[in-house]
Amino acid sequence: METTGTHTTDTTGVLDEALERLHSTGPERLGRLTNHAPMAVEALAAHGQARAVHRWLDRYAPKLEEFPAGLAPVTAGNRQEALGDPRRAADWIGHFGRELDGRPWQDVLAEWWPRLLPGMYGGSTHPVIRVGHAVRTLLADGDSGTAPGPRLTELAHGLGYWAARHRPVTGVAPLPGTDGATASAALDAVPRIDGQEGGLPDRLGQVARLPVWATSVTGPEAAYERLTELVLAATHRYATHGHGEETMLVHAATAPNAVLRTLPALPRDLWAAGLHAAWTASAAVTAMYAPAEAVVPAPPGRLTPEEVFERALAHGDEHVIKLTDTALDIPDELSLAAALRAVELSAPPHP
Structure with missing residues (x-):
């Protein structure tokens, strides 16, 4: 294992072995629940926990289909007719397998990013999260x-x-007044949907208004800075608001x-579009699941980042691992x- 910044480069081959195990399984189970294992094992490997990858995966395996x-x-x-059709998951995966077999992966990603970005809310934002984990590994180590x-x-x-x-x-009315605000203030200004009942598809259909934020940002450097600010603000907000829904509010930060x-x-030139789509996703999740009141979180004390992980x-x-x-x-x-x-809010997985 080699350490790079706060992450660790996996030189053991364990991550590749785990991914090969997982590629015979589907991206979902029970028709709607996401297979989180590829994301979780990448996070484990990235934080120097390659020795735990297969053990964690063995416990998760009964959930896989x-x-x-x-x-x-495709x-x-x-x-176009296949886009957004969950019955075509295998067809789409095969399509991208063929594309990536014949072209540089960055070129394929750049071609499809603007096509896919408007629809990052499907699958409870898990597809873009899975892509983000895959890209991190490719940027760090390339393929093998x-x-x-x-x-x-x-x-x-x-x-x-x-x-x-x-x-x-679609159909979301903009709320003015927060475009120049901090990301934290903009998230605080997100109106909660009435009732907050049902699953994500039902709740997403009830999101009618979202604050305008960072719409004036068009340059790549500013987009990167504002997106970094948003990730940090959404992560911080989980500490005070995660009790609203301990699992779903994770995605306000991880997406x-x-x-x-x-x-x-x-x-x-594609960076600003990523910022704007990410804001809509984070704000929508906040609207769907945020509690009415915040709490004061307990400080981590003297725990190091490694000890927290x-x-x-x-x-x-898996959501605890990914938020961490x-x-x-x-x-x-x-x-x-x-x-x-x-860790405190989430129920441990069944043995």
């Missing part, structure tokens, strides 16, 4: 094995899942962080408190 059957290949002629190796294959699975679950947010992690692999691993829940992974990108005191709050 076989890779779904395909219907028909082509230039039928891709035969072409395409397990890491490029993982990108194909993430992009294919995204295309199959593509769902735009924009997936976009942030992907930006360095994209042409700079070890607590997340000991807990074992995001928190450790900027591990200040409130980010670490957010990770520990997720």
Whole structure:
């Protein structure tokens, strides 16, 4: 294992082995729940926990389902009708597998990013999160094995899942007054939907108003800075508001962080669009699940970031691991408190 910044480069091959295990399984289970294992094992490897990858995966494996059957290949002629059709997940994954086998992965990503970005809300934002984990690994280590190796294959699975679950947010009225505010203030200004009942698709249809934020940002440097601010603000907000829904509110931070992690692999003229889509996603999740009142989080004390991640691993829940992974990108005191709050709020997975 080699350490790079706050993350660790996996030189053991364990991540590749885990991804190969997972690529015979589908992106979902029970028709609607996401397979979180590819994201969680990448986070474990990135934080120096390669020795725990297969053990964690063995416990998660009973939740996995076989890779779904395909219907028909995705082509230039039928891709528009196939976009957003979850029955076509295998078809889309196969499509991106072929694309990545013949072209540089950054070129494929750049071509499809503006097509997929408006629909990042499908699959509870998990597809873009899966892509973000795949891109982080490719940027750090490249691919391995035969072409395409397990890491490029993982990108194909993430992009294919995204295309199959593509769902735009429409009919949302802009609320003025927060465009120049901080990300934290803008999240505080998000109006909660009435009732907050039902699953994400039902709640998403009730999101009628969202604050305008950072719409004037068009340059890449400013987009990167504002997106970093948003990730930090959403992570901090979990520490004070995560009790509203301990699982779903994780995505208010992890979805924009997936976009942030992907930006360095994209042409700079695509960065601002990523910021704007990430804001809508984070704000929508906040509207759907935020509680009426905040709490004061307990400080992390003298725990180091590594010790906080070890607590997340000991807990074992995939959302706890992924939020902690995001928190450790900027591990200040409130980010670490957010990770520990997720450990506190979330029920441990069944043995």
